[in-house]
Amino acid sequence: MEPLIIADHAFCSRLFAGTGKYASAEAMTESILASGTELVTLSLRRLDLQHQTDNILKPLQSMGVKLLPNTSGARNAKEAIFASELAREALQTNWVKLEIHPDPRYLMPDGNETLAAAEALVKKGFVVMPYVHADPVLCKRLEEVGCQCVMPLGSPIGSNMGLASRPFLDIIIEQANVPVIVDAGIGAPSDASLALEMGADAVLVNTAMAVAKQPEQMGKAFRLAVEAGRLAYESGLGEKRFDAAHATSPLTEFIGALS
Amino acid sequence: MQIYLNDKPFEFDGRYVQDLIDTLQKESNGVAVAIDQNIIPRSAWETTDLLASCRVFIFESIAGG
Numbered sequence: 001m002e003p004l005i006i007a008d009h010a011f012c013s014r015l016f017a018g019t020g021k022y023a024s025a026e027a028m029t030e031s032i033l034a035s036g037t038e039l040v041t042l043s044l045r046r047l048d049l050q051h052q053t054d055n056i057l058k059p060l061q062s063m064g065v066k067l068l069p070n071t072s073g074a075r076n077a078k079e080a081i082f083a084s085e086l087a088r089e090a091l092q093t094n095w096v097k098l099e100i101h102p103d104p105r106y107l108m109p110d111g112n113e114t115l116a117a118a119e120a121l122v123k124k125g126f127v128v129m130p131y132v133h134a135d136p137v138l139c140k141r142l143e144e145v146g147c148q149c150v151m152p153l154g155s156p157i158g159s160n161m162g163l164a165s166r167p168f169l170d171i172i173i174e175q176a177n178v179p180v181i182v183d184a185g186i187g188a189p190s191d192a193s194l195a196l197e198m199g200a201d202a203v204l205v206n207t208a209m210a211v212a213k214q215p216e217q218m219g220k221a222f223r224l225a226v227e228a229g230r231l232a233y234e235s236g237l238g239e240k241r242f243d244a245a246h247a248t249s250p251l252t253e254f255i256g257a258l259s
Numbered sequence: 260m261q262i263y264l265n266d267k268p269f270e271f272d273g274r275y276v277q278d279l280i281d282t283l284q285k286e287s288n289g290v291a292v293a294i295d296q297n298i299i300p301r302s303a304w305e306t307t308d309l310l311a312s313c314r315v316f317i318f319e320s321i322a323g324g
Contacts, residue, residue, distance in 0.1 A: 018324030028322065042305050043323025044291065046265045046316065047283070057289040057320050086297050087320050090291035157324070206324035 001230050004201050007095070007127040009147045013038045014196060015226040016068070016181065017219075018086040019056060021158075027215045028203025029059045035209065035219035039066045041097055044087050044168035045073070048220055068129065076110070077117035084121055096121065097151070099131040107157045111138045115145065122146035122239065131183050137170045139180075150176060151204065153184035154195065158207045160187025163194060173199045189225030191217075196229025197237060260311040269315075276304040279315065289320035 003010040017037040022028035032040060040060060060067065069120055074080035077100065084096045098121065100114050101107045109132050121128045129147045132138055134152040138232030142150050152172055155161035162185060163169060173180050179201035186192050194204045212218035262271050264279075271279060276292055276299055292299045293316045299307050309315060 013263055020323040022322065042320050044318045046284070046322055047281070047290075049265075051265075056322050059280040061288075069320070070323055082296070082298075086291040089298055089300060090289050090318060090320055164267045204324075247294065 001011045001234065004179060006129075010126050011038050012059075013201040013203070013223070013226070014230050015192070015222055016040070016202055017209060018204065019060070021208075021210035022215060025056045025059060025073055028056060028210070031212075031215035031219035032060070032065065032207050032215045033063065033107070034223065035063060035205075035220070036113065036223040039068055041068045041070050041206070042091065043072045044083060044090060059106070066095070067091050067093060068095050068097050069093065070099050070131075072099055072101075074100050074117075075102040076100060076160040077113040077120065078161055080113070080117040080119055081124075084117075084126060085124075088126070095127040095129065099128045099250060105142070109133060109153070110226055111135060114138075115141055118147050119145040123253050124209055129181070134172060135166035136168060136171040136175060138176060143176065143178050148179065149179040150180055151181045151183040154182050154191065155185030155256055157184045160208060162187055162191040163198075166198075169200065170197070170198060192222055193229035193232075195223040197232050199233055202226075262309055263314045265316055266314070271309065274308060276309060276315075277309045279309060280304065280317075283310065283317070285317070285319070291318045292316070293318075 003012055004014050013036045015037045016039045017032055018041045019028055030239055069091050071080040071083040074083045078218045080100050088094055100110045101109050116128050118130050129149050130142050130147050131151045131153055131201055139150040155164040157256055181202045182195040182200045183204040186203055186205050187208050195203050209215055209218045262269050287301055295314050
């Protein structure tokens with residue numbers, strides 16, 4: 001399989017993973033390892049003095065995966081830029097997954113604020129990976145302001161509804177000159193396979209792996225699905241034909257010879 | 260002296276940002292600090308004074324998608 005290049009970094013795995021919603025740090029670690037991912041997302045929040053949280057950072061760092069902080073919680077461009085700069089200090093990386101959702105109920109990304117923040121962050125030297133609606137025009141604009149990839153959603157975050165935005169993803173993939181990473185809504189390995197078969201460069205999966213009864217096994221399932229999808233894409237899928245069935249074996253002649 | 264840590268009053272006996280991090284028994288790994296919306300780079304934690312009544316914000320890395 002061809003490696004995926006984003007900015008100056010080559011990824012052998014085309015599966016990116018979120019670290020949220022796991023029942024424990026151990027379950028997360030096992031699932032991430034089994035998935036073969038080389039890039040995982042993290043969030044920032046204000047230090048909680050009352051509750052000690054599981055330290056997930058050390059196990060992730062010891063695995064050697066690349067860390068991608070997100071700007072989750074930011075409601076506008078100004079907050080997202082501040083969150084990105086905090087994340088750069090916290091995790092010593094200039095990569096950021098830019099996500100701005102003013103509405104906490106549906107977590108719909110705000111395209112206007114995302115474009116404004118992306119442009120500013122690119123100028124500040126960030127590798128910007130914007131999470132957006134499957135909006136071909138917006139994805140083109142983000143590419144034009146210097147984003148290193150685009151991350152259109154398949155369906156609402158955490159919904160497991162798969163590639164509900166498929167017709168728009170097809171257009172984005174056709175038009176893009178930067179990698180297209182389908183993020184959000186991927187609920188099953190088959191969704192991930194389909195995205196890769198369509199020509200998406202990678203997928204980002206979180207909920208489907210984290211809430212599985214067996215997260216480790218589901219991580220492996222997603223690894224296999226992503227590899228299969230990419231291999232199929234690189235191999236060249238046959239065109240869909242609607243006019244008639246086309247036999248792959250000459251059965252009629254064989255039966256005719258018996259009479 | 261009293262400072263404000265993440266918008267809450269906090270009694271603090273030290274002087275520098277690093278002293279506060281030590282008081283909280285936090286590692287620098289995965290942590291970011293801002294004073295009044297100005298982010299303090301890790302390299303400046305040992306030389307940046309915290310003044311009485313200043314508003315300090317500390318952020319940590321957590322799981323997320």
